[in-house]
Amino acid sequence: MNRRDFLFSSVLLLSTNFFTLEASVYTQKIAILKEPYQTFLTLQDDLFPPTSHLSQINKIGFLKAVMSDSYIPKSEKQFIINGLKWLNDSSKEEYSKNYINLSKYQREHILREISQYRWGENFIYTILNYILEATFSDPIYNANINESGWKWVAHVSGLPRPTRVMI
Amino acid sequence: MREFDVCIVGSGAGGSPIAYELSRAGFSVVVLEKGNYLNENDFNKDELSVSRRSIYLPSQNDEYHMVNDGESIQKTSADGWNFWNGNIVGGSSNLMSGYFHKMRESDFKLKSKYGSIEGANIVDWPISLKELEPYYKKVVDVVGVSGEGMELNALAENGSTAWFDRACKKLNYTSVITPRAILSSAREGRSSCYYSNFCGSYGCSSGAKGSSRASLLNVALKTNKLTILANSFVYKLDSNSSGKVTLAHYYDKANKSQTIKAKIFVVSAQAHESVRLLLNSKGKYAPNGLGNENNQVGRNLIFSAGGSGEGRFELDNLSKSEQIALMQRGAFFNRSLTQWHEYKDNGTLYKGGVIDFLFEHANPIAKSMRSLYDDRGNISWGVALQKRIHDSFTKSKILTYEVFNDWLPTDKCYVDVDQSNKDKWGVNVGRINLNAHEHDLRVGNFLAQKSENVLKEMGAVDISRSISSSPPANLIAGGCRFGNEAKNSVLDRNCKVHDMQNLYVVDASFMPTGGSVPFTWTIYANSFRVADEILRNLRS
Numbered sequence: 001m002n003r004r005d006f007l008f009s010s011v012l013l014l015s016t017n018f019f020t021l022e023a024s025v026y027t028q029k030i031a032i033l034k035e036p037y038q039t040f041l042t043l044q045d046d047l048f049p050p051t052s053h054l055s056q057i058n059k060i061g062f063l064k065a066v067m068s069d070s071y072i073p074k075s076e077k078q079f080i081i082n083g084l085k086w087l088n089d090s091s092k093e094e095y096s097k098n099y100i101n102l103s104k105y106q107r108e109h110i111l112r113e114i115s116q117y118r119w120g121e122n123f124i125y126t127i128l129n130y131i132l133e134a135t136f137s138d139p140i141y142n143a144n145i146n147e148s149g150w151k152w153v154a155h156v157s158g159l160p161r162p163t164r165v166m167i
Numbered sequence: 168m169r170e171f172d173v174c175i176v177g178s179g180a181g182g183s184p185i186a187y188e189l190s191r192a193g194f195s196v197v198v199l200e201k202g203n204y205l206n207e208n209d210f211n212k213d214e215l216s217v218s219r220r221s222i223y224l225p226s227q228n229d230e231y232h233m234v235n236d237g238e239s240i241q242k243t244s245a246d247g248w249n250f251w252n253g254n255i256v257g258g259s260s261n262l263m264s265g266y267f268h269k270m271r272e273s274d275f276k277l278k279s280k281y282g283s284i285e286g287a288n289i290v291d292w293p294i295s296l297k298e299l300e301p302y303y304k305k306v307v308d309v310v311g312v313s314g315e316g317m318e319l320n321a322l323a324e325n326g327s328t329a330w331f332d333r334a335c336k337k338l339n340y341t342s343v344i345t346p347r348a349i350l351s352s353a354r355e356g357r358s359s360c361y362y363s364n365f366c367g368s369y370g371c372s373s374g375a376k377g378s379s380r381a382s383l384l385n386v387a388l389k390t391n392k393l394t395i396l397a398n399s400f401v402y403k404l405d406s407n408s409s410g411k412v413t414l415a416h417y418y419d420k421a422n423k424s425q426t427i428k429a430k431i432f433v434v435s436a437q438a439h440e441s442v443r444l445l446l447n448s449k450g451k452y453a454p455n456g457l458g459n460e461n462n463q464v465g466r467n468l469i470f471s472a473g474g475s476g477e478g479r480f481e482l483d484n485l486s487k488s489e490q491i492a493l494m495q496r497g498a499f500f501n502r503s504l505t506q507w508h509e510y511k512d513n514g515t516l517y518k519g520g521v522i523d524f525l526f527e528h529a530n531p532i533a534k535s536m537r538s539l540y541d542d543r544g545n546i547s548w549g550v551a552l553q554k555r556i557h558d559s560f561t562k563s564k565i566l567t568y569e570v571f572n573d574w575l576p577t578d579k580c581y582v583d584v585d586q587s588n589k590d591k592w593g594v595n596v597g598r599i600n601l602n603a604h605e606h607d608l609r610v611g612n613f614l615a616q617k618s619e620n621v622l623k624e625m626g627a628v629d630i631s632r633s634i635s636s637s638p639p640a641n642l643i644a645g646g647c648r649f650g651n652e653a654k655n656s657v658l659d660r661n662c663k664v665h666d667m668q669n670l671y672v673v674d675a676s677f678m679p680t681g682g683s684v685p686f687t688w689t690i691y692a693n694s695f696r697v698a699d700e701i702l703r704n705l706r707s
Contacts, residue, residue, distance in 0.1 A: 049550060070226075081564075124546055141215060162213040
């Protein structure tokens with residue numbers, strides 16, 4: 001079994017307190033937790049840097065809400081959890097350190113490496129999907145703070161906008 | 168048990184004209200709709216809930232279809248397909264873009280005019296354009312269609328349409344202003360279009376879009392003869408020895424089974440779901456399901472063939488005034504090419520189709536997602552991705568086109584009921600068996616080439632196309648085709664089930680061929696025609 005097959009066949013469940021499990025909505029405050037929260041915190045900025053225009057985007061809060069969103073399939077949530085674990089596995093295999101303990105150059109190298117695998121490409125795509133949802137969703141979902149994502153690209157919202165969280 | 172003159176299953180473009188006409192004629196009508204009853208005040212332009220989380224569709228965990236793509240059979244919840252379309256009162260007509268093209272005479276005579284094609288079950292329609300024409304007009308009068316030569320003026324246009332018109336003139340093509348089921352001026356309690364820039368996929372907050380809810384049901388409710396029961400899923404129809412449907416069984420919002428009695432039953436639940444209901448309505452007098460004595464129910468499922476393509480206009484290549492025109496928000500592009508409805512290629516006459524041009528949807532999340540892959544096809548991230556996204560919003564604009572041509576019916580494209588998979592109510596789910604005829608791709612690519620010629624002449628770059636045999640899940644028809652003979656059709660020419668006295672099917676499932684246009688205008692028109700037939704029956 002090669003490494004890629006191993007990663008695919010592994011059922012690597014993380015600690016269930018990664019994200020708080022009580023019913024959550026997009027407006028709920030985030031509980032700051034330990035690993036692998038820190039892994040995501042580093043990864044989100046590597047994939048979509050918090051430049052001055054985008055520093056307010058609440059990516060981690062949005063992802064936490066996604067993990068409690070009943071519209072998102074359980075398999076997708078599990079893939080996110082597994083992917084973060086596999087990202088650390090790859091980092092340790094290459095550099096004997098977790099992802100967050102790598103230099104910026106090393107993290108970029110790991111991302112390049114995993115993107116060559118189907119799981120890695122899918123994982124990066126999935127995380128970016130939710131980062132972009134956070135960046136461009138209506139501010140009512142508590143991620144696109146002060147419409148900073150919309151302002152960054154001069155997007156003008158359609159009207160009427162939602163007056164309450166719809167999901 | 169409640170009793171009505173007419174019981175209609177489904178509140179979309181098929182069922183609503185029947186409800187409108189019969190309630191206004193004084194008959195008691197009930198419409199059973201699986202989804203919620205939402206109105207103008209309930210709609211907004213929230214991409215996350217409407218487009219990303221699909222709040223107007225059922226959960227795929229609770230309700231799904233099985234899909235057989237020829238290689239495997241999987242649940243839609245697992246394979247990415249979604250064949251639900253607008254589970255709300257008014258159905259998918261709430262969410263349509265309202266591109267309204269009529270079928271032409273040749274569409275009714277596909278077999279006799281263009282001949283047989285091996286592997287395709289092409290037939291002529293049992294009615295002619297002449298019979299449907301008055302009802303197309305009725306849709307214009309009642310639902311409202313804006314455009315050239317219509318009572319309602321064309322909608323406001325983006326300034327760049329002039330480039331399109333110039334390009335067509337140079338190419339000797341005919342530019343057509345696209346008819347739209349959107350009010351350009353207020354009428355009968357509905358406001359005019361307010362050019363939100365977010366039309367397709369969204370409910371309309373002004374009532375301008377000609378959904379069956381806004382244009383028909385809300386009007387019919389004023390008669391006090393119409394009852395709309397939302398959150399009511401009809402799962403079985405009972406029939407008797409006289410060939411009559413006697414009862415509709417449905418689950419209400421509390422998941423409690425209820426029944427309704429009526430003189431006439433009309434099924435209009437979208438093509439594949441109407442098939443499912445007929446096949447799930449087995450009984451002593453319908454051992455194979457309703458109308459299925461000749462095993463025709465579910466056969467000859469069709470979609471709209473074709474696909475889409477696009478070209479990009481870069482602001483750096485335009486003058487300041489051209490940039491302002493192009494980046495204007497809200498006003499529609501509204502241009503179509505219809506001259507290749509039929510065409511000759513290497514001396515052979517082909518049935519072609521129509522092409523609609525429209526701007527890329529303004530949804531920002533979807534738009535940003537398009538930048539994820541770089542020019543070499545690799546996924547990108549970081550500053551490079553951010554630059555690609557920023558440029559796509561601020562330095563260019565994409566004009567897209569959609570090709571509509573006939574999806575030829577084949578033996579391998581059909582709906583049946585999966586005997587081992589059930590929805591949340593324990594009702595067997597529908598199984599959609601997919602197959603496309605290679606002829607569809609040939610025609611689609613011919614039309615795409617014409618579209619690309621225009622884009623090129625307009626100065627677009629990065630021109631691309633996606634013409635494929637992948638079915639558009641929002642353009643489903645067939646499965647209960649109408650015809651003159653029971654041995655090869657389900658419905659008679661008036662969309663009444665052969666050999667049954669009081670059961671009609673009026674969504675797009677009646678269509679033996681699709682007409683190479685979006686179906687909605689034809690569904691509306693045909694239902695108004697059937698409504699007249701039901702009225703005659705009820706009065707006699």
